[in-house]
Amino acid sequence: MAGGTRGAQADRDLDAVIQLFETARRFAERNVGSSPTLFISQLMNERILSDAITSSAAREEVVTIKTVHSAKGLEWEFVVVTGLQEGTWPNLKERGSLLGSERLVEADRSGLTSRAEIAASAATGLASDERRLLYVALSRAKSRLLVTSYVDEDSLPSRYFEEIYEFVHGASSEGVFTPSERDITAQALVAELRRSSMEGSEFAARVLKTLSSSGVRSADPSQWIGVRNISTDQPIIDPAKSVPVSPSALTSFDDCGLKWFLEKSGAQDGDSTAQLLGVAIHFIASELFKKPDLTLEEGIAQLTEAWPVVDQNVGWVKTQQLQEATRMLTRFFEWHQANPRTLVAVEEDFALQIGRAKLSGSVDRLEMDPISGKYFIVDLKTGATVTKEAAQEHKQLAAYQLGVVAGGFAGIPEGAEVDGAGLLFLKSKTGKNETVDQSAIDSELVASEIQEAAEGMAAATFNAVINKRCGTCSIRALCPLQSEGRSVIE
Numbered sequence: 001m002a003g004g005t006r007g008a009q010a011d012r013d014l015d016a017v018i019q020l021f022e023t024a025r026r027f028a029e030r031n032v033g034s035s036p037t038l039f040i041s042q043l044m045n046e047r048i049l050s051d052a053i054t055s056s057a058a059r060e061e062v063v064t065i066k067t068v069h070s071a072k073g074l075e076w077e078f079v080v081v082t083g084l085q086e087g088t089w090p091n092l093k094e095r096g097s098l099l100g101s102e103r104l105v106e107a108d109r110s111g112l113t114s115r116a117e118i119a120a121s122a123a124t125g126l127a128s129d130e131r132r133l134l135y136v137a138l139s140r141a142k143s144r145l146l147v148t149s150y151v152d153e154d155s156l157p158s159r160y161f162e163e164i165y166e167f168v169h170g171a172s173s174e175g176v177f178t179p180s181e182r183d184i185t186a187q188a189l190v191a192e193l194r195r196s197s198m199e200g201s202e203f204a205a206r207v208l209k210t211l212s213s214s215g216v217r218s219a220d221p222s223q224w225i226g227v228r229n230i231s232t233d234q235p236i237i238d239p240a241k242s243v244p245v246s247p248s249a250l251t252s253f254d255d256c257g258l259k260w261f262l263e264k265s266g267a268q269d270g271d272s273t274a275q276l277l278g279v280a281i282h283f284i285a286s287e288l289f290k291k292p293d294l295t296l297e298e299g300i301a302q303l304t305e306a307w308p309v310v311d312q313n314v315g316w317v318k319t320q321q322l323q324e325a326t327r328m329l330t331r332f333f334e335w336h337q338a339n340p341r342t343l344v345a346v347e348e349d350f351a352l353q354i355g356r357a358k359l360s361g362s363v364d365r366l367e368m369d370p371i372s373g374k375y376f377i378v379d380l381k382t383g384a385t386v387t388k389e390a391a392q393e394h395k396q397l398a399a400y401q402l403g404v405v406a407g408g409f410a411g412i413p414e415g416a417e418v419d420g421a422g423l424l425f426l427k428s429k430t431g432k433n434e435t436v437d438q439s440a441i442d443s444e445l446v447a448s449e450i451q452e453a454a455e456g457m458a459a460a461t462f463n464a465v466i467n468k469r470c471g472t473c474s475i476r477a478l479c480p481l482q483s484e485g486r487s488v489i490e
Contacts, residue, residue: 085158086156090158186218235460242353244360247361248361254453257465285364285365296330328426349361350408359403376420379400381424381427404418419440420438
């Protein structure tokens, strides 16, 4: 290489290229499968150079942050050595050049030929190198030395930390770690500073401003949850307008107002296999009204033909679920044939105006007792059963009954008598049909409850409620009562 200014510049350029390749190698080892875009992004956002070949000017009255390699030959009065974690220091993971020439060197040095033996031999050499590197780090201190480590669910102090602690104190470090008041992360620091600033600390506010100016997004107040004004506190439905209410929404709203509102606003997944199965069973069940002579074999044939649309699984899972669906359909046909009541209508729509509530929906089966002439509603269920006590309070069934009593069905006069309603559960563990009935309702009480629910559905706020369905709730990540959705502001 030629000397002079141009030669010196060429040397620096070559050093920079070598450093870039070394940085790329370490990145590839630590982030297997990552894209070049991620590497470039990390490189552009680095604030501390690692293993830099080029030297930097030293300044007085500052904290010098260096890697161990770059600290060779230098000394300080006070040195802090951090990161003595198992798996990090010592780091015995095989590493080297991009072409793996270090394995060739190890094979030549040791005379080994097996890749596994070469790797084991290299690991022994790495352990020695790591220990020498630690000695270099510790010997940089002229008068004071601080070595740090920490304990959490995913990390333990390294063997080197234990050796140093036992040498200084003559005992193991187990049980002597001081619990931290917060996690040692940027987010935890910002959270603590936010709390202090809310309590009136000007210092915390200044630190947050400094962090925000330095590019720490979590310290920027515009990124905080809960600090902006509410966009509106108006009810979702104008007080002068009617509130649409469906019978199924009554139960959902009663369980948890927040869940009902979010799912109504689109916070739910698409139709699941269980939901599509319910649709298929309901369709075939309704065919019995149009075709009283429909046989079970014909119904199963319809179900089998529609199954590729219902269930997207393949193999034995799909076969098993089709068999379960066939058993459910078989139970329904058996129940239908033994049912003493007369089938009046299927999938029958009704609508009522009760105060602000515009109640509307459809019943699976509207039946009549041939002796008393009273109506009875049956709702088919392909999911889990409920208790007899819960059925008495089932708001969906009560709304159906009110539809009959209040004249919501076409062709049924107001004041018609009902004998109750029932839930027919086709997914039975016992192999038999399970039915749970609800007694005839107090129509005035049910109407009052529906009006109250309608006012709540039209309100400006919706409360989250802990209930038995929380375990399978689809909006847990949005619920302030669940750990998944709890806000950082408490």
